[in-house]
Amino acid sequence: MRFDATPWIGITVTITGNHAYKGYHGIIRDVFCNRTTSSGLGFQVELLSSPPKMEIFDFDNVLEASYVVTFAFLVLQLTI
DSSP, rough: OOOOOOTTTTTTTEEEESTTTTEEEEEEEEEEOOOSSSSSSSEEEEEEESSOEEEEEEGEEEEEEEEEHHHHHHHHHOOO
């Protein structure tokens, strides 16, 4: 099955894992398949920093930003 669009492009993510950019937010601009990492996927991410910069991250080092916000909201609700 072939798709015309890559589903991750344009998604806002948060950088995770043991990485210098941990906690930074960015937007996925490109997707790389068949990489020699455990996931086999890589993302070119435009970091929302000043100045903006492009970096490549493994699939295991990014998390969709909406999940981060939802989790933080749930933790806040549980602590109140």
